[in-house]
Amino acid sequence: MIEIRLWKAWIIARKDLSILAGRKPLLAMTFLFPLVLSVALPSILLYTATKKHASNVIIIDLLSSFAFFFVLLAALLPLYLSSYSLVGEKTEKSLEPLLATPTSDSEILVGKYLASLVPVLLALYIGMTLFIVLSDLMTYRFIGYYYYPNQTSDILMFLDAPLAMLYGVSFGTLASARSSSVQTSYQLGAVSLIPFLILYVLGEVQIVNLADITNILYIGAALFIAFIVVFYVGRKSFNRERILTAWR
Numbered sequence: 001m002i003e004i005r006l007w008k009a010w011i012i013a014r015k016d017l018s019i020l021a022g023r024k025p026l027l028a029m030t031f032l033f034p035l036v037l038s039v040a041l042p043s044i045l046l047y048t049a050t051k052k053h054a055s056n057v058i059i060i061d062l063l064s065s066f067a068f069f070f071v072l073l074a075a076l077l078p079l080y081l082s083s084y085s086l087v088g089e090k091t092e093k094s095l096e097p098l099l100a101t102p103t104s105d106s107e108i109l110v111g112k113y114l115a116s117l118v119p120v121l122l123a124l125y126i127g128m129t130l131f132i133v134l135s136d137l138m139t140y141r142f143i144g145y146y147y148y149p150n151q152t153s154d155i156l157m158f159l160d161a162p163l164a165m166l167y168g169v170s171f172g173t174l175a176s177a178r179s180s181s182v183q184t185s186y187q188l189g190a191v192s193l194i195p196f197l198i199l200y201v202l203g204e205v206q207i208v209n210l211a212d213i214t215n216i217l218y219i220g221a222a223l224f225i226a227f228i229v230v231f232y233v234g235r236k237s238f239n240r241e242r243i244l245t246a247w248r
Contacts, residue, residue: 004106012103012111017118020081030077030119034127037073041066042134049142056143063135063147064211065203067156070128071219072196074161075168077124079189081116082172105238109173109231116169124165128157155216163223168192170227174234 020027045062048054054062103111132148140146149157168189175188199219203210210216 004104004110006110008103009107009110009114012108013114013118016112016115020115020119026080027119029080031123031126033077034070034073034123035130037069038127038131039134041069041131042138045135046138049139059139059142060147061211063139064152065200066131066135067148067153068200068203068210070124070131071156071160071164072193072200073127074120074124074164075193075196077120078116078165078169079172079186079192081120082112082169082176082189106235109234109238112173112176113166113169116172117165120165120169121162124161125157128161152211152213152216155213155220159220160216160223163220163227164196166227167223167230170230170234174230174237177234177238 045059045066048062049059132153136146136148171192172185172189176185178188199208199210202208208215
């Protein structure tokens with residue numbers, strides 16, 4: 001049984017968050033990406049409805065598919081932060097003091113997870129809220145009702161998106177622990193996005209219905225299992241002695 005003292009994990013997370021606050025470009029990108037998407041997607045909806053004279057069916061299909069973008073974004077954003085977490089400590093010469101602290105491997109990993117999740121949670125939910133409001137305002141006069149919120153969007157927002165964040169941050173931290181450079185860590189972490197891209201393409205060609213609640217729940221269950229597996233692999237492969245020796 002894995003015993004984790006959350007207060008120790010939070011100490012590590014708080015230190016990482018204070019460092020992140022000084023990295024303005026990385027922090028700005030974390031918040032800017034969801035904001036740009038939350039404005040761009042409703043603008044595409046408005047353009048499609050007014051300039052292309054799309055039918056209600058097409059507008060509703062776009063509304064349902066666009067919501068899944070934020071699940072993909074939930075997995076993408078933590079990669080930039082978590083992929084830097086351990087390998088970044090190495091480049092800044094602060095890894096050895098961290099690994100020498102009286103904390104377990106699991107507590108270090110959870111602390112790294114929390115440091116990546118806090119800003120991403122804030123950025124993503126600001127972006128998703130803005131997307132929902134703008135999408136409703138821009139499509140109401142075409143479809144005659146406010147499409148959001150609905151049961152599907154609620155599951156995407158409060159189940160799939162958080163699980164995608166956990167999956168992304170655990171995969172990114174694992175990539176960081178097994179890489180010797182930030183660039184390699186990013187490249188390894190990007191592999192975790194492949195299933196989301198495949199799902200989105202399958203949704204666009206109507207093989208998988210991403211507006212179907214059952215499918216959304218299946219995706220959530222798969223994300224939960226994937227997170228547990230990646231966390232377990234990360235926990236088993238995280239060896240502070242090996243890391244210190246390999247990165248000297």
